Amino acid sequence: MESRPILFLGHSMGGLLIKQALINAYNNPKYTPIKDATTGLAFFATPHHGGNRVLVSLGSVVAKIATAMGF
Numbered sequence: 001m002e003s004r005p006i007l008f009l010g011h012s013m014g015g016l017l018i019k020q021a022l023i024n025a026y027n028n029p030k031y032t033p034i035k036d037a038t039t040g041l042a043f044f045a046t047p048h049h050g051g052n053r054v055l056v057s058l059g060s061v062v063a064k065i066a067t068a069m070g071f
Contacts, residue, residue: 005039015046019062026065
């Protein structure tokens with residue numbers, strides 16, 4: 001199957017949903033094609049440092065994953 005680059009754009013809570021989806025893709029080999037195809041992330045008004053503390057902490061996890069993937 002041909003792979004295409006994926007650029008995720010997320011607004012508000014959608015950004016947090018994208019973060020969780022990428023964490024799941026990183027931790028589950030079933031979703032490796034999504035992880036490998038992800039070429040960029042853009043968040044708009046996503047509460048990285050506000051709101052539910054548990055959800056917000058996902059931002060640092062995603063940042064570490066993105067760094068490990070070479071973004």
